[in-house]
Amino acid sequence: MKKHLLIFSFVFAFVLSSKSQVSNIHLSFGESGVVYHDTTEFTQLVSFNFWIKNTGNIPLESAIEINLINDISPSDVHWLGEFADSDTLLNPGDSIFITCWDYIGSQAFVGGDNIVVIWPSATSPFPITSDEYTGTIFVRNNTSLQNLLKENDFNIYPNPITEKSVLSNQNNKEITSLIIYDILGKIIYKEENTMFENIEIKKKDFNKGIYFVEIISGESKTIKKIIIK
The missing domain is CATH 2.60.40 (Immunoglobulin-like)
Structure with a gap:
């Protein structure tokens, strides 16, 4: 501890x-x-x-x-x-x-x-x-999901985002659910049953600021922080 x-x-x-x-x-x-x-x-x-x-x-x-x-x-x-x-x-x-x-x-x-x-x-x-x-x-400890995705299982590049960025799969894991929260914790984008390996994030779809991207793959998940310039 x-x-x-x-x-x-x-x-x-x-x-x-x-x-x-x-x-x-x-x-x-x-x-x-x-x-x-x-x-x-x-x-x-x-x-x-x-x-x-x-x-x-x-x-x-x-x-x-x-x-x-x-x-x-x-x-x-x-x-x-x-x-x-x-x-x-x-x-x-x-x-x-x-x-x-x-x-x-x-x-x-x-x-x-x-x-x-x-x-x-x-x-x-x-x-x-x-x-x-x-x-x-x-x-x-989080008991709601069985496993945690490793930090390097998915990558968002470039970050900060000035025009567009790609959420890419690094270890052949499919994205089954994607949720994006704003700085107030409000869900502003949600996609379920995507089964995608790569997802494009475009600046024009967001206001300037900080967002959190929750990525779920099967029974595992991770959260990434992104900045929209």
Whole structure:
């Protein structure tokens, strides 16, 4: 059993010309912090929910970028997406509610691991070092499927996707079911009984952002993360 630290951070693009104005943009997580289920299954998606509040005195006129860092590989920053209010303007005192997802996969986790979620207690506008530990997520073994596909059984290339990409079969395994989720965990594409060995993914069919591709072959499955540029 291992203990992992998942560290949340966020940044935003500065669109203001005055340095003094920039210094007045302050963002912080809401009082409830990052909310998540205390148990998840290996090879499943896990959701994180939280409020981001503009505690400064001028509007934020750009999207907020959410990142996640795993302490096992600190240089490997997981981009969870960009989020903005409907009018792309977050006024002083206003908050935006964000739900984002990540994949508990075999590259970093195994059944029985514990995940500790951390986020900065404040930012102004950059993270302050004092962190708050909020508890753990227990990763239990997945019992719904008999086997897990190996990481190299299927490949998606190129990824990120700028025009089109091909989901290719590396070990003569047929794709019996394909499901694509957006960053909010919503199913946006589903194909069952495909029996294909290769599937083309086109940029024109998706909005810019992060997606999760769930591939099922017989009684086995895997999930791949893709980025649409």
